[in-house]
Amino acid sequence: QAFTVMEHAAVCLQQQQQQQQQQQQQGGCSELKRARIKRKKKRKLAKKKAARTTAKQQQQPLPQIVEGAGTAGPANAEEVVEYIALPPEGLVDAPAFEDFVQIFRKFGVAVDAPAKAAAEAPKKDERKPGKLSKRERKLQNRESVSMLKKLVKRPDLVEPEDVTVSDPGFVVYLKSYRNTVPVPGHWRWRKKFLHGKRAAERPPFRLPSFIEATGVPAQRLEGRAADDQKRAGQRRRERMRPKFGPQMNYQTLHDAFFVHQRKPPLSKHGELYYDGKHFDDAMKRHRPGVLSLELQVCV
DSSP, X not given: OHHHHHHHHHHHHHHHHHHHHHXXXXXXXXXXXXXXXXXXXXXXXXXXXXXXXXXXXXXXXXXXXXXXXXXXXXXXXTOOOOOOOOOOTTSTTSGGGGGGHHHHHHTTOOXXXXXXXXXXXXXXXXXXXXXXXXXXXXXXXXXXXXXXXXXXXXXXXXXXXXGGSSOHHHHHHHHTSTTOOOOOGGGGOSSOTTGGGSSSOOOOOOOOHHHHTTTXXXXXXXXXXXXXXXXXXXXXXXXXXXXXXXXXXXXXXXXXXXXXXXOOOXXXXXXXXXXXXXXXXXXXXXXXXXXXXXXXXXX
């Protein structure tokens, strides 16, 4: 009985300790929640204060200009005088003044008077004779192709589209830079790339000259002609028991691939294939020389 009483007492102590731990944990969680709520309240209050200050600043009237404030001081000490600079004379009537209106406004220059007058004036389709539109001003300030060719070092690289960019000299400089790959020219075409080669017939494949010199193509043709004359039974037997073809001289094959082989014509760095490029490559091989009498008559 004494042992059971001791066990019961130990169990009760454990339960009390567990209850105390749970209460402590709950109390800690509640304290964390309270701290979070306080932080949220502080943030809300700070936001409200900032909104009130911005609203007050917006509601305050702008200070008026007081004429003659430079010679005589303000009548009351509480009045605040803000001096607004005027644009230089002759700029308001200039055609390029409209492009710099926003810059003048940012630095406090009074440029609203001409804008208001233009807004109050009745809108008409007919423009003033001296006023130009934005597109016309762009075209007027744009350099010509001939002028750009005079300014750059490589006039052969100048294209009509280079004049339309913001800095045409830099574009031509990038084109003339070493190892520069040009943009393919078919972007300005209305038809699709290689659209003209759809109807053209492809010529049959032809082996290179150094392989044809070995005599292998002629032997293959002779073998095909002999196979056409054979019967189906003979062909079946040859498939089951194949025979070696004509013996080839390995020295001729070696010389064909390692002595007589030549590199095919390849495009240069940055070149792109276009319609009729193979005709241009063929014309590059010809060199000018003496014209015969018959050719002179034909020309």
